Amino acid sequence: MIKATGLCKKFTKTEMTAEEGKKKKKLQKKKTEFYAVDHISLEADPGEIVGILGPNGAGKTTLLRILGCLMDATEGEVTLTDGKGRVITDRMEKKQKIGYLSGNTKMYGRLSSREILSIFGEVYGLSKEECKSRIEQIIEILDMSSFVDNRIEKLSTGQTQRAAIARCMIHQPEIYIFDEPTLGLDVLVSESILEFMKQEKEKKKTVLYSTHYMEEAQHLCDRVLMIDHGKIIASGTPEELMERYQVTNLRDVFFSLRKEQDMLQNAEKLL
Amino acid sequence: MKRLFTLYKKEMLDVIRDKKTIIIMILVPLILYPLMFFAGMQIASMVSQESAHKAYRVSLEGVSKEEELRTLLTKEEDEREYYFIVKNTSTPREDLEEKKIDAYLEMQESEGKLKFQIYYNSSIRDSQTASTMLEKVLEDYQEQLRKEKIKSSGLDLETTLYPIESELKDLSSQEQTAGYMFGSIIPMLMIVSILLGAIYPAIDLTAGEKERGTMETLLTLPASSYELIMSKLLAVSTLAMISAILNFLSMAIMGFLVFQSLLMGDTKIEIHLVTFLPAVLLALLAVMTFSLLVSVLSILISIFAKTFKEAENYSTPLLLVIMLTSYVGFLPNIELNTTLSAVPVVNVVLLIKGLFSFQYELSHILIVLFSNVFYSLIGVFLLGKVFSSERLLFGEEGSIQLFENRRNIKEGQMPSIPDAIFLLACCLMVMIYLGAFLQRKFGMLGNSMMQSLFVILSCLFAWYIKADKKKLFSLRVPKPSKLLGGLLLWVGTFLIMMLLGVVLTKLMPESVSEVSEKLGQYMQELSMAEIIVMFAVVPAICEETLFRGFIFGTLKERIKPWQAVVLTAAVFGLYHMSVVRFVTTGILGLALTFAVYQSGSIFVSMLMHALNNTVSVLTMCYPDWFETHLAWLIQEELSGTEVGILIAGAVAAIILGVSLLLSSFSAAKIRRSS
Numbered sequence: 001m002i003k004a005t006g007l008c009k010k011f012t013k014t015e016m017t018a019e020e021g022k023k024k025k026k027l028q029k030k031k032t033e034f035y036a037v038d039h040i041s042l043e044a045d046p047g048e049i050v051g052i053l054g055p056n057g058a059g060k061t062t063l064l065r066i067l068g069c070l071m072d073a074t075e076g077e078v079t080l081t082d083g084k085g086r087v088i089t090d091r092m093e094k095k096q097k098i099g100y101l102s103g104n105t106k107m108y109g110r111l112s113s114r115e116i117l118s119i120f121g122e123v124y125g126l127s128k129e130e131c132k133s134r135i136e137q138i139i140e141i142l143d144m145s146s147f148v149d150n151r152i153e154k155l156s157t158g159q160t161q162r163a164a165i166a167r168c169m170i171h172q173p174e175i176y177i178f179d180e181p182t183l184g185l186d187v188l189v190s191e192s193i194l195e196f197m198k199q200e201k202e203k204k205k206t207v208l209y210s211t212h213y214m215e216e217a218q219h220l221c222d223r224v225l226m227i228d229h230g231k232i233i234a235s236g237t238p239e240e241l242m243e244r245y246q247v248t249n250l251r252d253v254f255f256s257l258r259k260e261q262d263m264l265q266n267a268e269k270l271l
Numbered sequence: 272m273k274r275l276f277t278l279y280k281k282e283m284l285d286v287i288r289d290k291k292t293i294i295i296m297i298l299v300p301l302i303l304y305p306l307m308f309f310a311g312m313q314i315a316s317m318v319s320q321e322s323a324h325k326a327y328r329v330s331l332e333g334v335s336k337e338e339e340l341r342t343l344l345t346k347e348e349d350e351r352e353y354y355f356i357v358k359n360t361s362t363p364r365e366d367l368e369e370k371k372i373d374a375y376l377e378m379q380e381s382e383g384k385l386k387f388q389i390y391y392n393s394s395i396r397d398s399q400t401a402s403t404m405l406e407k408v409l410e411d412y413q414e415q416l417r418k419e420k421i422k423s424s425g426l427d428l429e430t431t432l433y434p435i436e437s438e439l440k441d442l443s444s445q446e447q448t449a450g451y452m453f454g455s456i457i458p459m460l461m462i463v464s465i466l467l468g469a470i471y472p473a474i475d476l477t478a479g480e481k482e483r484g485t486m487e488t489l490l491t492l493p494a495s496s497y498e499l500i501m502s503k504l505l506a507v508s509t510l511a512m513i514s515a516i517l518n519f520l521s522m523a524i525m526g527f528l529v530f531q532s533l534l535m536g537d538t539k540i541e542i543h544l545v546t547f548l549p550a551v552l553l554a555l556l557a558v559m560t561f562s563l564l565v566s567v568l569s570i571l572i573s574i575f576a577k578t579f580k581e582a583e584n585y586s587t588p589l590l591l592v593i594m595l596t597s598y599v600g601f602l603p604n605i606e607l608n609t610t611l612s613a614v615p616v617v618n619v620v621l622l623i624k625g626l627f628s629f630q631y632e633l634s635h636i637l638i639v640l641f642s643n644v645f646y647s648l649i650g651v652f653l654l655g656k657v658f659s660s661e662r663l664l665f666g667e668e669g670s671i672q673l674f675e676n677r678r679n680i681k682e683g684q685m686p687s688i689p690d691a692i693f694l695l696a697c698c699l700m701v702m703i704y705l706g707a708f709l710q711r712k713f714g715m716l717g718n719s720m721m722q723s724l725f726v727i728l729s730c731l732f733a734w735y736i737k738a739d740k741k742k743l744f745s746l747r748v749p750k751p752s753k754l755l756g757g758l759l760l761w762v763g764t765f766l767i768m769m770l771l772g773v774v775l776t777k778l779m780p781e782s783v784s785e786v787s788e789k790l791g792q793y794m795q796e797l798s799m800a801e802i803i804v805m806f807a808v809v810p811a812i813c814e815e816t817l818f819r820g821f822i823f824g825t826l827k828e829r830i831k832p833w834q835a836v837v838l839t840a841a842v843f844g845l846y847h848m849s850v851v852r853f854v855t856t857g858i859l860g861l862a863l864t865f866a867v868y869q870s871g872s873i874f875v876s877m878l879m880h881a882l883n884n885t886v887s888v889l890t891m892c893y894p895d896w897f898e899t900h901l902a903w904l905i906q907e908e909l910s911g912t913e914v915g916i917l918i919a920g921a922v923a924a925i926i927l928g929v930s931l932l933l934s935s936f937s938a939a940k941i942r943r944s945s
Contacts, residue, residue: 068491070487070490070491092493092494092495093493095491095492095493096493098491100491102487104484104487105484105485105487105488105491106483106484106485106487106488107485107488108281108285108483108485108488109483110284110285110288110289111281111284111285111288115284119277119278119280119281119284120492122273122274122277123274123277123278123492123493123494124492124493125274125493151288167488168491
């Protein structure tokens with residue numbers, strides 16, 4: 001189980017603004033602080049796929065990077081609970097339990113899949129023998145035998161993606177974090193990834209998954225969180241949400257939410 | 272530990288499969304150096320063949336004993352690899368211009384002496400050689416005439432002409448001479464190749480990973496940022512060391528070939544290559560610590576870049592600085608001492624140079640090794656800090672504006688700290704290399720020329736990055752109260768500096784006299800006005816433009832004001848390159864920078880600086896006058912009460928000056944805000 005309470009991430013943005021002086025235009029650097037993630041709390045249980053939905057720039061990637069321990073939160077904390085109910089707070093131990101995959105986590109082009117898997121396996125603390133048998137197992141699961149010894153740069157997009165999935169499951173994590181894993185991929189490849197998530201769910205693994213493809217999430221997720229401007233604007237099962245807004249798909253839920261937000265803001269301004 | 276090793280394996284595997292790395296690491300030393308070497312030999316032999324047995328055309332004007340000279344000139348000797356053809360011409364000057372002849376002689380006879388004038392054109396190589404050859408012939412002629420005269424007077428030829436006989440005996444072994452020759456070239460080549468061997472893998476494993484998007488993959492692993500960066504560092508330094516060894520071997524083989532050819536040419540050279548072995552092994556040890564340092568530096572620089580190309584741009588200054596510094600091996604009379612052993616790059620160059628001529632001290636080698644390890648550790652510490660910064664791994668970071676196309680730079684920006692460091696590095700280069708040359712050639716004038724280069728460089732930089740010059744260089748007419756404050760502050764500072772100077776002179780007596788000796792030497796050659804201009808006015812303008820102008824102007828925008836003031840003062844102190852003067856000039860720098868900061872005008876500090884130098888120069892030029900009128904100013908023994916009075920005066924002046932500067936500042940602030 002993964003649990004996050006009150007997560008915040010503050011970034012500083014430097015902007016050049018032109019200021020009209022008495023005679024000349026003067027350029028001034030302006031530093032503005034903003035929250036990419038603004039007090040987000042969430043929980044995901046084993047055997048559950050939780051979708052994190054939102055438009056580009058909503059803060060999905062930052063949130064998932066914090067959950068995956070790639071980044072530190074400015075405020076709040078992330079705790080993991082393993083199968084025996086033990087609470088894990090150590091960063092290294094947390095990473096040991098998490099499999100992280102995103103569109104940004106590219107593979108080493110000059111290495112072969114097998115090399116990457118064995119190196120990563122060893123860093124995760126597997127012994128050489130364990131590592132070998134685990135790699136054989138994965139090759140079978142993902143059907144990689146035809147290209148496992150080729151350099152990554154020679155592989156097709158689909159094959160590369162399979163290698164990337166293999167990379168994140170080498171240490172049998174209990175929690176998977178996927179950041180837009182299907183972005184820019186064709187139907188076949190993305191289908192195989194979605195299939196993989198479903199299988200892991202069956203194995204009682206926790207899956208956190210972000211996307212901006214609403215339809216995809218609607219079919220796959222047990223629960224969804226909608227975020228915008230770093231805040232959760234709605235959460236619940238897809239069915240609940242659709243019922244709440246009297247619509248037939250998640251996309252329309254999002255649009256209704258946006259409208260609601262705009263109206264609220266206008267009302268605030270009027271007041 | 273095991274995790275680190277696995278990560279190291281990954282980094283090695285990744286970088287070794289990069290073609291660029293292999294080419295630079297292996298092909299350069301194994302192919303390029305021998306090629307360069309043989310091409311060099313070819314050209315050298317071509318040049319020497321050309322000049323051998325060459326005929327030079329000369330003509331003689333008004334020479335009375337023409338026949339005698341003519342036979343001397345046209346005589347062909349075995350040891351003389353040249354001979355002359357005498358041409359008769361009525362217009363020698365025109366002929367020389369049209370290159371029909373190489374040189375001509377004119378002779379006049381007066382008071383029993385023969386006066387010769389050799390006309391030549393120094394811009395033509397053949398003419399130049401012909402003139403020196405003619406000089407030699409005339410010397411021979413002189414010798415011949417002397418001998419004839421002595422013979423005719425009946426004196427003994429040998430004892431009259433050569434009453435003294437001297438001979439030079441070089442006690443250095445042949446290994447030493449050959450080693451000295453090699454010692455000046457090898458360190459530079461090796462340092463450059465280690466640099467190249469380190470920089471490319473460093474870029475590939477840092478900026479390259481970011482560009483390819485594998486950095487985030489790496490960060491998902493349960494390894495600390497320290498383990499990640501250490502594995503990268505280990506991989507880079509392994510490659511740097513391999514490339515160093517390859518280069519070293521290639522060079523050693525070349526060296527062996529050179530010795531072989533020398534042996535064939537001249538039987539007098541005796542070289543025992545075995546005696547070089549300990550030197551080579553020690554050099555390798557030094558090189559290894561150096562390659563560690565270089566690896567740390569290149570990673571530290573390239574980690575700031577987002578792309579491979581950007582990282583290449585960033586490492587260019589590093590490459591330049593280290594390469595230029597390694598030229599120190601070519602400078603004569605510079606040897607490794609305790610201080611230089613702690614200077615990076617210079618220490619390795621001088622150590623290897625020394626080893627090749629069998630001059631080394633164990634303590635120096637140890638200092639070199641430890642200082643390199645020490646600097647590397649500092650670098651590793653910084654790396655750990657930098658690498659854990661998320662902004663560097665995911666986001667944006669400032670860049671050196673100098674490497675941007677000028678068109679893309681916005682008007683009125685302030686330079687970044689890397690800009691200031693780059694300018695400072697350039698100025699130091701100018702000072703160390705060009706400065707030494709100019710000073711040797713033009714004396715004190717050369718020093719002033721070098722300092723005016725500071726101004727030119729600062730202004731060029733400011734122009735290129737389109738900086739707001741008024742703001743950067745604090746170009747403002749100072750208010751009288753601020754000027755007064757600055758002057759009072761200087762009076763106090765000067766008194767303190769003087770007292771400190773007395774103390775420091777007692778502690779380290781030799782180091783101070785150097786400056787006054789130099790000054791004494793110039794005093795005899797130059798007039799008082801010239802001395803004041805060269806020692807006080809020029810340094811005040813030039814150094815202030817660089818330190819209080821560009822460097823402080825940049826720093827005050829980027830870091831806290833008090834940090835900027837202290838840092839500028841420290842850099843100013845270091846610039847004087849002497850331990851004793853670091854303290855006093857550092858304090859002066861503090862006062863000068865503070866005055867500029869509070870008055871907003873560089874002219875205040877220029878005036879303070881000029882006054883300071885003028886008074887110092889005057890105390891040295893007119894010690895007698897000061898002795899009678901202001902004895903306490905130059906005395907080395909002061910009584911307790913005198914010290915007390917001086918300190919009280921200094922403190923009072925400083926407090927008054929600072930308060931004046933502060934109050935006027937707040938007034939300006941109020942005016943600005945309204």
